[in-house]
Amino acid sequence: MRDLTDDIALMRPVIAALQTSGNDPAKVLARIGLLAGELPPKRFPHAQQAKFWQAVIDETGEPHAGLFLVEHLPIYHGLLLEYLFLSSETFGAGLRHALRYVRLLSDALNARLDVEGDRAVLTLAVDSGVSRHFPELLAGAVIRLFKALTEGEFALYEVHFIHPKGASPEHYRAVYGCPAHLGSKRYALVFDSAILSRCSALAQPELLQVHDLVAQRQLSEIERLDLVSQVRELIAELVIDNRATLEQVSKRLNMPARRLRERLSVAGVRFNDLVGDYRCRLAKDLLLNTDERIEVIVELTGFSEPSTFYRAFKRWVGLTPVEFRNRRNS
Structure with a gap:
């Protein structure tokens, strides 16, 4: 919700x-x-x-x-x-x-x-x-x-x-x-x-059209932010089982995958970027604030292979997961 x-x-x-x-x-x-x-x-x-x-x-x-x-x-x-x-x-x-x-x-x-x-x-x-x-x-x-x-x-x-x-x-x-x-x-x-x-003494149809257009744009912006927020929540829910895919998320939203991709594009974001951002933030949090083994973190962040996780983390942060955690300890 x-x-x-x-x-x-x-x-x-x-x-x-x-x-x-x-x-x-x-x-x-x-x-x-x-x-x-x-x-x-x-x-x-x-x-x-x-x-x-x-x-x-x-x-x-x-x-x-x-x-x-x-x-x-x-x-x-x-x-x-x-x-x-x-x-x-x-x-x-x-x-x-x-x-x-x-x-x-x-x-x-x-x-x-x-x-x-x-x-x-x-x-x-x-x-x-x-x-x-x-x-x-x-x-x-x-x-x-x-x-x-x-x-x-x-x-x-x-x-x-x-x-x-x-x-x-x-x-x-x-x-x-x-x-x-x-x-x-x-x-x-x-x-x-x-x-x-009761009639309005200040009625102006031309201004009403302008105000209505502005209201529509502002409401569209709120709905845009809503969609991105909903997608992020579903990614967080599905990523642990490696099910954070466009198809799975669109299914949960009762929306065709193509339509979801288009709406995210209009919102200025890409689905894969949202997934990568969540995985990165989750991995950094687990490395900094827990003592979970790297193998467990690989699973929790939805990666099927440790090597894939290592490459992705190095791309995100510029350090390996071990180097990142050692910096915390030092």
Whole structure:
């Protein structure tokens, strides 16, 4: 299973909210090993959300950190999804357009819009493996954005969270302006569906086309990185049995081998290079950090003959495996 990631754009508004609330973002970042102004790469592991929010709690002293920061969030975050909203003809069209590209923000979001009579249900996610502060902040950010886009006409009925425990009902109502239900099957906002037909004063079809094209390119880049990551994971799984072949990996991906080769080429990598890179890193790790015999390392790295392993390692590193390990010992 691939690791879920979030876009760094999700962290920037939180940092701005910390600043506005009178807290020093640099101290929060320091608690998770980052220097002031040193943010993670474009995408970062979703699993780090829990560590980040614990740092926010420790620094602010606020046990309900997500709710606390909602009121300090900037309304607009400069996100591409916001531009898709603004340039669409109606609120509903903008929302549906933005939902096509919600993965640009986070792999953990599984958003969809359902209309049930006079009620619309915007589901944000259906998985519970996340710190509750993230969905509580996200719900507040979405509500603030929707109210701004509709000049206050957005009417929210209720908010649903998967986590069973949180703040008091009064606290949720004070932040969201409506009841919040804990222990639900999904993270969702329930609102008046009439707002979906509201016309946008900033609708510009030409800009919408531009924004849509940019979003498609960014989504393609994420999917490209996904494929390379999946192939690397399968190589690691299959290499020990000397089954890390293009045919075996493509079979596991339910994809013709030729198609996989073409998609990797578009991604700028070659399958054999990925296999060689993994074998090299694994061999160096075993030589440096274990006392396994060379014969065992040959087997673990998927080589059928020691001589083939020796030649490959010398080509990768410029040293024989024995010379490489002796350098560690010296």
